Amino acid sequence: MTTLTDPPKQAFRLSQLIYDTRYRSMTIQVIAMIGFLILIGWLISNTAQNLADLGKEPSFRFLGEPAGYDINQRLIDYNNQDTHLRAAFVGLLNTLLVAFLGCITATVLGVIIGVLRLSKNWLVARLMTVYVEMFRNVPVLLWIVFVMAILIESLPAPRAFRGDNPEATMKVFDSVAVTNRGVYVPELLFGVDARDEKGEYLDAPTGWRVGLGDLPIGASADNPACASYYATEGAMAGEPGPGCGTFQISLDLMAVLFVLIAGFYSAHRIKLRADRIQEATGERPTTWYLRLGVVVVPLLIVLYALGAYLAYPELRGFNFRGGTHMRNSLIALWLALSLYTAAFIAEIVRAGIMAISHGQTEAAAALGLRSNRIMSLVILPQALRVIIPPLISNYLNLTKNSSLAIAVGYMDITGTLMGITLNQTGRELETVLLGMLIYLTISLSISAVMNWYNNRVKLVER
């Protein structure tokens, strides 16, 4: 029988910091920390010295100064007298817009292409391979400028739409104008209270079918732009003018969104109820018309009640007016990013589907499931687990690649904050660091959301 004894207690010696593995890790960490702090301190002292030599003091006060430049594609009200901060915010919204649009189209395209690449049709599979290789092996910046060039060079100018016998016509029942200056699509407006420049009603209001109007956040009675908002009578009474308040929230849009979300939630509850009934009785009640109706009917009612109508683009003078103008830069960026990222997503989808063994399909078929149920209940939940993690990183890549907007003049956060604001104020340190911080926040938020979703899908695993 052996007895275990503790090693003899020794007094701590300094050399143990290097030779004893119990203490060595502490030594290494302390050295790393000191080295890191020295590096940071060195960088900061250099920066401070250099900035002092240049006569610049780091400060973010420039954000409150008037920007003095225009942004032609924007989601919120902005003019060149607004501050740099607001310009940066407009840019941020533009980044998010193109990232959002791009992610959706890239996913749809990518899934279609990925599935078609696995098609039994020889020609289609080859064609999709060509597509994937073509887009994956050419830089995305080249695709962006290329698509931009295609839009500018090959689409008709607005004047081609003029005359009795125009060279170009508007698409989709005369509602969409595709020109080399951008695409004009109908805009959803609320309230039968369309007014001309003088504020006169173009169409007499019909009583209760009037929109809710805009709610200015941060409006003050001192602001002349808000005069009409506080007025009790007059054509524009209750309507905030442009520049009134920090933001104007369209109450109509909020109402529509609320109804839409409530509709989807109810539809989800109906589905859960159907699931419960199926669990209990084995019979699944037919609910598709209920689920469709609960979304569509309230939406139609609220749209009618708010007096929603579409404002169509019209050719006036040398350009189109009315409707929403999506500039070429936005379209080019959106298209190029979608097409480029779709090639990567297609490969991911293909790999995900191929990762599920054929036995799964056969086993599900042996259980008597129909092919669409096999796809939605057996293949997809398993494939998604393989697909989602790389999909997240592709969404992140797309968002980061949207910073190449600067090459085609789309005013995203790179173009505003790290572009014109940097050049006008000469504050390279503050603007670039702020820009990086914003991108970092966006990236981390996207990966947090997608990881949350990934964990939810993962729970299916047993």
Next chain:
Amino acid sequence: MSDLSFVRTEMLPEKEPPASTVGAIGWARENLFSGWFNSILTVVSLTVIYYVLSTLLTWAISPTWSATSLGECRDILAEVGREGHYAGACWGVIRDRWIQLLFGFYPSELYWRPILAFILLGVALAPVLFSDKVTPKLLWFSAVFPFLFPWLLWGGTIWAPLAVIAGFVIGWFVYKAVDASAGSLAGIIAAVVAAVVWWMFLSGYVVNGVPNPDDPNAVGGLNALLPIGIEAVESRNFGGFMLSITIGVVAIACSLPLGIVLALGRQSDLLIVKALCVGFIEFIRGVPLITLLFVASTLLNIFMPPGTNFDIILRVIIMATLFASAYMAEVIRGGLAALPKGQYEGADSLGLNYWQAQRLIIMPQALKISIPGIVSTFIGLFKDTTLVSIIGLLDPLGLSNSIRADAAWNGIVWEIYGFIALMFFVFCFAMSRYSMYLERKLHTGHR
């Protein structure tokens, strides 16, 4: 019984299979028209292919190779009766400018230097990329090449790269000396300190001599004693694919060791080291490359000691290296995670310490697994070098703007973009095929 027989006594001759299941028709029926949906897809695809090819080929096949301006192209096309905006491509611009798209404004009498550098690059990469076919002795050349490569491209005195090599040699000897007396950790620290002291303070004196305050351009040291060197070329003359490949190759080569260190740091048990590595990797991966290039073009000089003003290409390479190293670290971390735990435990049970285990057991396998990922990181970085055109460097895309601004070629769009895209495609496609070849070669497990 009569001789009535219902049993066939002779074999029937073999029949040919139905014509609809063999040959071209059978193949087409199976692969192109196996159902109504596939038939529709086939017809749609054929229409698309026909439309694209007919447009593209009629445009691309155009007798304008010898033209010297866009106007001349249009005249040539008009002579053969092709009028209009898209009558035909103007290939004269490629004949006129392809050499510029490859080398930028590099002095034409020195073209042999980048060409030689890239040929030697191939030689240096061969023992790494095709380890089973090329003799490992060439690895010595691969080790020296990183110093030879910038010297060939930028030129200047031979003593500068030699001084850099000397730093490594000094570090090695210091490590050997200290390791024997005070242990490996102290040895590594001493070696790093010695090398840094040599590079930062001593090498300048040895190469250039003691600076003379009266005449800053005076040369001393080894440069005065033995002025061996080749003509120096300034960075602003660099451009075209040469610039892209230079940035890509240097950044990926430098990011590999950095990425290994970061990956090990991220896997390590040391909390502070781990936090620093995770912070660095996630920060770099969370911001777009273009912001890092903005840092290179505007901020890097501010971060350095006052008076430092180093070359823009070097600054871009530094930021591209940091960028690539974060992605490289994730690729290598994947390789580390893919190793079975038994390998780590086996190394431990043999009594190897951490670095021995990494060097002898873990890294050879992990790096082998991650080579396809490393190649795809390289492809990504190589494509991303086009971003330097945004901060004003003359990579192919930046050059295309200056070519289009030329009076003779004003109005050219597709030909240059097409050429650049084709070049990138050839490079990247070749690399992706190489990585597939590697994956097949490395897939030595179950077959």
